[in-house]
Amino acid sequence: MAKVVDARGLSCPQPVLLTRRAIEEGQFPIEVLVDTATSRENVRRAAEQAGLQVQVEVIGDEFKLTLRR
Amino acid sequence: MSISERLTRFFASRWGILLVGAVIGLLAPLLQKAGNPPNMGICMACFERDIAGALGLHRAATVQYIRPEIIAFVLGALIAALVFREFKPRAGSAPLVRFFLGMFAMIGALAFLGCPWRALLRLAGGDLNGLVGIAGLVSGIAIGILFLKQGYSLGPSRPAPAPVGWIMPALMLVLLLFLLLRPQFAKDGPIFFSKEGPGSQHAPILISLAVGLVIGFLAQRTRFCTIGAWRDLLLMRHTHLLTGVGALFVVALFTNLALGQFKLGFTAQPVAHSNHLANFLGMALAGLAFLLAGGCPGRQLFLTGEGDSDAGLFVLGMIFGAGFAHNFALVGVPDTLTRGALTVGGPGPYGQAAILIGLVFCIALGSTMREQQKPS
Numbered sequence: 001m002a003k004v005v006d007a008r009g010l011s012c013p014q015p016v017l018l019t020r021r022a023i024e025e026g027q028f029p030i031e032v033l034v035d036t037a038t039s040r041e042n043v044r045r046a047a048e049q050a051g052l053q054v055q056v057e058v059i060g061d062e063f064k065l066t067l068r069r
Numbered sequence: 070m071s072i073s074e075r076l077t078r079f080f081a082s083r084w085g086i087l088l089v090g091a092v093i094g095l096l097a098p099l100l101q102k103a104g105n106p107p108n109m110g111i112c113m114a115c116f117e118r119d120i121a122g123a124l125g126l127h128r129a130a131t132v133q134y135i136r137p138e139i140i141a142f143v144l145g146a147l148i149a150a151l152v153f154r155e156f157k158p159r160a161g162s163a164p165l166v167r168f169f170l171g172m173f174a175m176i177g178a179l180a181f182l183g184c185p186w187r188a189l190l191r192l193a194g195g196d197l198n199g200l201v202g203i204a205g206l207v208s209g210i211a212i213g214i215l216f217l218k219q220g221y222s223l224g225p226s227r228p229a230p231a232p233v234g235w236i237m238p239a240l241m242l243v244l245l246l247f248l249l250l251r252p253q254f255a256k257d258g259p260i261f262f263s264k265e266g267p268g269s270q271h272a273p274i275l276i277s278l279a280v281g282l283v284i285g286f287l288a289q290r291t292r293f294c295t296i297g298a299w300r301d302l303l304l305m306r307h308t309h310l311l312t313g314v315g316a317l318f319v320v321a322l323f324t325n326l327a328l329g330q331f332k333l334g335f336t337a338q339p340v341a342h343s344n345h346l347a348n349f350l351g352m353a354l355a356g357l358a359f360l361l362a363g364g365c366p367g368r369q370l371f372l373t374g375e376g377d378s379d380a381g382l383f384v385l386g387m388i389f390g391a392g393f394a395h396n397f398a399l400v401g402v403p404d405t406l407t408r409g410a411l412t413v414g415g416p417g418p419y420g421q422a423a424i425l426i427g428l429v430f431c432i433a434l435g436s437t438m439r440e441q442q443k444p445s
Contacts, residue, residue, distance in 0.1 A: 008225060009159070009161075009162065009224075009225025009226040009227060010162075010222065010224075010225050011162065011222075011223060011362070011363030011364075012294070012297055012363045012364060013217070013297070013300060013301065013304065013305075013363075014217075014222055016305070017217065017304075020305070035157070035159075035228070036155070036157065036375075037077070037153075037155050038292050041081040041292070042292075045081070045307075045309065046305070046307070049307070061157065061228065
């Protein structure tokens with residue numbers, strides 16, 4: 001089962017911090033829920049820098065990023 | 070990939086943030102050339118302070134003007150957010166706390182006489198006190214990072230009905246009307262416009278508006294942030310946002326040199342003082358407060374344009390704080406040169422006390438505000 005990080009509504013840099021924490025725990029895939037394009041870009045950038053594959057899904061007004069090794 | 074997606078990808082790239090930093094670094098000194106105060110082509114703290122003065126929230130006669138740049142930053146970001154479908158009214162992330170953070174950020178910034186943007190622009194104009202201010206700013210950010218690592222959070226905002234996001238842009242339109250029509254609401258009453266001092270120095274309204282709209286639009290797209298730049302470097306070794314800040318500084322430096330606006334030194338710099346301790350501590354307070362609120366004063370304006378009402382409340386806190394700071398004599402006084410004798414300025418005793426109170430407030434918040442467990 002995927003690990004879910006719910007970072008919707010949080011200010012910078014918390015979505016990225018929560019994502020990094022989940023990456024460190026090492027349980028993949030990780031699903032990160034965010035509700036702004038800013039957080040979507042920040043999380044994607046951080047995950048790509050960590051060498052992960054990122055898939056972005058638009059769900060209504062929000063985004064789900066799936067992070068895989 | 071659609072054109073909109075391509076543009077979004079570009080603006081999120083290293084080149085995107087570099088471009089925006091460079092544009093700001095070019096336009097800010099040009100605004101100064103066009104009439105804005107020295108080393109103050111753009112300053113969120115100073116400009117919001119001038120707006121507070123124009124509205125009569127303080128009565129310092131030399132710093133009263135409705136700065137079109139502030140209006141245009143919000144409206145430019147609003148336009149970008151609408152065009153790219155990112156306008157999202159939202160609310161509810163500790164609004165009152167954000168108001169007070171805005172207030173103390175302003176008190177700290179006015180002790181130094183400038184926001185993080187102006188600290189860079191002052192340094193790019195040769196004012197070495199900018200370096201002391203930036204050192205203070207980064208120190209404040211570093212303190213805030215300790216809290217972030219311990220789980221500091223103001224909690225999530227929630228999507229909100231449309232009016233929540235439109236109130237601040239509407240307020241900016243009202244300010245624009247005040248600027249254009251210059252109504253006087255009472256005998257000897259507001260709207261006030263400075264006849265001398267920094268408040269009387271301004272670029273033509275249309276130029277200020279145009280520059281503000283361009284910067285507001287681009288900064289909304291790239292998420293340009295002068296606090297996030299240092300925060301991401303210290304916290305995660307990410308240099309993305311810092312690239313933009315670096316570009317701003319370098320381009321502003323060369324633009325100032327080209328325009329003859331560069332004068333190196335600590336003393337007798339325009340609208341500045343060389344009280345190093347006050348410069349350092351004032352900006353440390355500002356840096357900590359901005360960090361705890363999630364972004365620099367520019368970023369708060371751009372978020373406001375996206376419909377983030379919590380950022381809007383932070384902006385109102387800054388304007389309120391500016392009124393308070395001037396009424397209660399908390400602000401830094403510029404250095405004065407009288408017949409060759411330098412009198413070092415800086416904040417008086419109440420201003421120094423206010424910085425300490427602000428630091429205590431921010432540290433108390435930082436060590437107590439924690440993530441709430443969300444009901445699943």
